[in-house]
Amino acid sequence: MRPTDQDRHGGNIYNRQIRYDFSSNINPLGIPAFALQKLREEAVCCERYPDPEYRGLKTAIAQMEQVPGEWVICGNGASELIYALPRALAKKKERPLRALVPQPSFSEYERAVDAAGGQAVSFILKKENGFRITDEILNKLTPDTDLLYLCNPANPMGNRLEKDLFANILRQCRESGTVVMLDECFLPFCEDYETASGKRVLKENPQLFVLNAFTKIYAMPGIRLGYGMCSDNTLLRGVREQIPEWSVSQAAQTAGTSIARHRIREPRWDYLPRTRELIRNQQKEMAEKLRELGMEVFSPAADFICFYSRIPLFEGLERAGILIRSCANYQGLTAGYYRAAVKNPEENRVLLREIRRIVNAAGKEQYPGMQPSPGMEQAGESCG
Structure with missing residues (x-):
């Protein structure tokens, strides 16, 4: 076939x-054993609705990532947030949303923009540059670019976004009001995650939305748990309005909270x-x-x-x-x-x-x- x-x-x-x-x-080590056991123990919780505000999970993620709790939003996998963000932005526009998508990259970025009635403009990366994003992208960020999708490490090429270039991109997008979705779902596999993550510059860049998930790094794709971090509460509120109630299942809240709390309590967890x-x-x-x-x-x-x-x-x-x-x-x-x-x-x-x-x-x-x-x-x- x-x-x-x-x-x-x-x-x-x-x-x-x-x-x-x-x-x-997916992480070859598999889902952590204690999280799997917690799911078994709390299977009876499936008989009731999950917390629509996922308060325990949100608090645990915020502590794990060392960001304020009000900066965290969760979804049914990272994909739900990928779709919710352009819908939230399009709702405020009198014209179709315009997004810039470096290619090759995850196809759901473009599909999400299309679903929001917007226009996804492709920025084709060059093989001679190893399909890396270069400073050429700064010329493609026009004043009417509403949204930029970035993926670090890139999917499917696996390369990293150069730090100085990322800083320049953020500076230009901050000045133009362009929202940046930075997909870091693969970054936890890298040893420099804590220093490389865009979460470290969220405060001075309210237009930055950092996307992550438990899916890949904790080997739980069937449970579906993604989360975003952003310091713009108005933007987060708009995204939340695009997500159905009870989007984060009881199983996702159980597994995610268990893992995040374990990381907080056991800093030497290997x-x-x-x-x-x-x-x-x-x-x-x-x-x-x-x-x-x-x-x-x-x-x-x-x-x-x-x-x-x-x-x-x-x-x-x-x-x-x-x-x-x-x-x-x-x-x-x-x-x-x-x-x-x-x-x-x-x-x-x-x-x-x-x-x-x-x-x-x-x-x-x-x-x-x-x-x-x-x-x-x-x-x-x-x-x-």
């Missing part, structure tokens, strides 16, 4: 025989350090192996790797029971670009083994008599 519109995002394993899902970027060490080591090894197989690997900074292959991989891996993310439907990318999650060592070895098998099979077809790549003698077993 070729990737279709159903593969707009990762994690769609439900109509496939998939054993290894590398298409969604879950995040172990996560970052695992990702760092496996990421380096995977990148090296992919380059050995002839892939063009883009510098990763989160829990996934983006690479380009001249040899088609999607269908061959799917037949072997492995799902990766084809990036052919990202603006600015083409067929041959893929994104793969960084998982546990055993799973990563399976992925690399199967890619090697596909590469060697393609080489034999093109060059009869070709010798297998080093290590191919152990790669005969399919994981499908």
Whole structure:
């Protein structure tokens, strides 16, 4: 099966025989055990409505992130906030909302603007710059730009936004009144999260809305819990008006509050350090192996790797029971670009083994008599 519109995002394993899902970027350590136990203990709470103001959760997140509680807003996953923000902004405009979206990036940014009746203007990033945002974006921020979407680390390329450039962007947007949504859902995988997060400049930049989630870093995508931080209470109130009541489920409040409070009480909790060490080591090894197989690997900074292959991989891996993310439907990318999650060592070895098998099979077809790549003698077993 070729990737279709159903593969707009990762994690769609439900109509496939998939054993290894590398298409969604979830912490390989899994959801913290105590949070899972708390969910079991409080399952009976599903018989009542959740707190519509999610007060305990909001307080815990604010303490965890060290920001005022009134700066925090939660949603049914980060995606609900991605959609709510442009609707809130469009409501105040006498003309259609205009948003700038660097591409390639998460497709829901543009879809959210379209859903709000606005116009999403694409800023296509250049391959020669490693698909990084450069100071060229400052020229694209016109006086009528109402909203700018940024993602740090970027999805799907994995690169980081340069700090000085980010400061210049904020300065220009502050002067023009442009709201900046900064998506940091992958930043907790980076060791410098606390010093790199945009939350540190929220006070002097009320136009900045920092987006984060428990989804990726705490391996709970099925529970759906995202949150935003912003120092502009009027903007937050407008966003809140666009979100249905009881949007944050009882399960999400239970799991999120449990994790946030644990981080506050146990500052030496090793879950995040172990996560970052695992990702760092496996990421380096995977990148090296992919380059050995002839892939063009883009510098990763989160829990996934983006690479380009001249040899088609999607269908061959799917037949072997492995799902990766084809990036052919990202603006600015083409067929041959893929994104793969960084998982546990055993799973990563399976992925690399199967890619090697596909590469060697393609080489034999093109060059009869070709010798297998080093290590191919152990790669005969399919994981499908």
